Amino acid sequence: MPEANHEVLVVKRPRELLLVGIVLAVSVGQSVVLGEEDRAAARLEAMASFLARTPRLSVTIDSAYDVVQESGQKVQFGERRVVALRRPDRARVDVTRRDGS
Known part of the structure; x- marks a missing residue:
């Protein structure tokens, strides 16, 4: 070998x-x-x-932020936006605000 x-x-x-x-x-x-x-x-x-x-589309956007009060309590603010688009000539934006209440 x-x-x-x-x-x-x-x-x-x-x-x-x-x-x-x-x-x-x-x-x-x-x-x-x-x-x-x-x-x-x-x-x-x-x-x-x-x-x-795409002939149609929609997007939902949620945004939020907290504000700390002098007492230490947190209050949340924000909004939700729903954006809808239909081609060629239609668009819509719905806004719902959250004011901390």
């Missing part, structure tokens, strides 16, 4: 090898990030195209 050939790599300058490894890792990492940015841009473009073709 023939013997297997084994090669042994002797590293005489581990700092340089480490530096080369870091540079390679960063360059590979950057290409992965660029790939993710391309995918994100494609998804954003697809969402924009979908919304551009």
